[in-house]
Amino acid sequence: MPLANADLGPLEPPSDCPACPRLVALREELKELHPDWHNAPVPSFGSSSPRLLVIGLAPGMKGANSTGRPFTGDYAGDLLYKTMLDYGFAEGTYLARPDDGLSLNGALITNAVRCLPPQNKPTGEEIRTCRPYLLATLAANPSIRAVLALGRIAHETFLTALELKRAGYPFAHGAQHELPGYGMDLFDSYHCSRYNTNTRRLTEEMFRSVFDKIRRHIP
Numbered sequence: 001m002p003l004a005n006a007d008l009g010p011l012e013p014p015s016d017c018p019a020c021p022r023l024v025a026l027r028e029e030l031k032e033l034h035p036d037w038h039n040a041p042v043p044s045f046g047s048s049s050p051r052l053l054v055i056g057l058a059p060g061m062k063g064a065n066s067t068g069r070p071f072t073g074d075y076a077g078d079l080l081y082k083t084m085l086d087y088g089f090a091e092g093t094y095l096a097r098p099d100d101g102l103s104l105n106g107a108l109i110t111n112a113v114r115c116l117p118p119q120n121k122p123t124g125e126e127i128r129t130c131r132p133y134l135l136a137t138l139a140a141n142p143s144i145r146a147v148l149a150l151g152r153i154a155h156e157t158f159l160t161a162l163e164l165k166r167a168g169y170p171f172a173h174g175a176q177h178e179l180p181g182y183g184m185d186l187f188d189s190y191h192c193s194r195y196n197t198n199t200r201r202l203t204e205e206m207f208r209s210v211f212d213k214i215r216r217h218i219p
């Protein structure tokens with residue numbers, strides 16, 4: 001599906017987006033328990049004219065849902081931002097706070113589902129409901145040449161959003177998929193979660209090897 005034909009609605013949902021009742025209920029519950037947390041849809045974070053889009057599935061409870069910036073405040077962000085700084089996709093110092101002054105350089109980070117889902121598992125319906133924001137983000141950033149999917153579900157969600165058949169682009173850590181007609185390649189990585197790194201499913205070296213490929217694609 002050409003992105004030019006995507007439903008070009010707003011790039012970001014309203015902070016009180018009512019579209020997914022289950023996620024709204026969780027947001028409201030957490031507002032009671034943690035009134036100092038963000039507890040709202042998490043907007044994309046990054047620079048204008050990005051060449052790299054990093055896509056996760058959804059905010060983590062004590063990470064993005066708490067701080068309001070994607071991948072900020074939990075272990076996944078420690079590894080992601082450290083690696084992005086090393087590869088020149090970020091500038092400054094990452095301090096796991098949205099006011100740390102960190103900026104991205106030619107990169108944008110987003111989540112396919114903007115609100116925290118219970119057990120980190122959005123339903124198919126919730127993924128579909130939030131899809132217009134992902135499509136609007138893609139359509140508004142024609143400079144994107146590389147998409148890094150963090151984890152299999154983010155990979156599949158991205159393909160489905162573009163109406164591409166999953167069978168043609170199987171997920172594998174380190175895989176690079178050319179997406180004909182879109183002018184961008186899709187790169188796969190295991191999710192940079194603490195669980196995956198603790199179990200050595202993903203090592204720092206494995207994560208860096210994906211960024212090596214991305215840097216070769218967009219020098």
Ligand code: SF4
Binds near residue numbers: 024
């Ligand atoms: S996940 Fe997306 S569509 Fe659903 S309530 Fe949150 S912002 Fe709205």
